[in-house]
Amino acid sequence: MSQSSVKSVVVVGGGIVGTMHAVLAIKAGFTVVHIERDQVPQSASVRNFGLIWVSGRQSGPELEIALRARQLWAEIGAEANIGFRAQHSLTIALNEAEFDVMAEAANMADAEQREFSLLTQAEIVALEPNLQGSFKGGLLCKQDAAVEPVMLLGGLREYLQKSPHYTWEPNFEVVDFFNDETGNHVVDITGRLISGDLMAICPGAAHKGFLSEFFEGAPLRKVHLQMGATAPTTRPLRHSIADADSMRYYPAFKDLSLHKLAPQPEVAAMNKMQLLMVQRLDGSFTIGDTHDYIEPFSHEIQEEPYEHLTRVMDAILGTPSPAVVRRWDGVYSQSTSSDIYFRKSIAPGAVVVTGGGGRGNTISPAMAEETILEWAKL
Ligand SMILES: Cc1cc2nc3c(=O)[nH]c(=O)nc-3n(C[C@H](O)[C@H](O)[C@H](O)COP(=O)(O)OP(=O)(O)OC[C@H]3O[C@@H](n4cnc5c(N)ncnc54)[C@H](O)[C@@H]3O)c2cc1C
Structure with missing residues (x-):
């Protein structure tokens, strides 16, 4: 199937994975109908830190896809109003043992690709005068970046809507999918049909419903997280901050x-x-996070994790941190196999893409690019 004979794409899912599919499909010259069940997307993509986090990616294919995605983010961030900034990260060592592990990280074979450097406390304070805690030093990563989750999806749609070939269809909950000789089709509860030659279904953690048969036995799980935001502060931080506990969870550091x-x-x-802390454009900090892997997830938001995060923030900032004024939770879909994310062809030209896990925002443009490249081969 050559691109000239196949022009119409349907993307299901208004989260970042679906929206990046729409962006790259429009850039590749397709017409796109973009479907979302909610009025505005409410799921993981608006509940996250907005981190483009290369530093923690496992050496090999996962790091490669993250680095490719980081390039795409810079290109898209220059065109769309999404708050993209090359905001580097600092992982802070509060004691010698943590600093020693970071010294090992700075010497990893691919440390240069990640743009890692080990910094002393004085070097960190020179970069970030508002970090006044009694820490030992830290790991700088210059490949990390950030976007604003509250601007991201709207900013990308605003960019897409400049194209006459893009249509946004909110409030359309897909309840059925089928393929026939005329293409790929989805239907909502009223029987309304939307069709395209090609289709990318990016449902996030909605593993059930019309996709149940395709997710049967799939190596996927849901992960539940709790998050918070502080009041705005006038003390700017130009880096995203992590504590050394993050090294326990990010596969880059597993050896x-x-x-x-x-x-x-x-x-x-x-x-x-772990503590992750990103200053938003309004001066507040998004902080988190917790991880729960066992369903059914609790509907309650617990106070103790925020007290812990506040203690770690205080230790790093060296002053009482701003009060936590908002709390929320979120769920993402995560691949449990050695695949970096979940991709399944369900009919000619139709694919389900999800399972990017805790780095789904980071790698989303590269996930979409892989779909477009596959379509180019049809
Ligand atoms: C608290 C939290 C913090 C995170 N922090 C980061 C981070 O800093 N960096 C990072 O890289 N990743 C992070 N992640 C992971 C990242 O947010 C997710 O991997 C990513 O947002 C998943 O995007 P998605 O588009 O696949 O899913 P979603 O954002 O869940 O979007 C799926 C969309 O599909 C729609 N949909 C589902 N079913 C249907 C249907 N039947 N019909 C129509 N529409 C449908 C939903 O309404 C939804 O809008 C975090 C996740 C959470 C929860």
């Missing part, structure tokens, strides 16, 4: 001497916590 780290505090270990 380092993590066993030399002191055990996590009980609340952090129970909730599989």
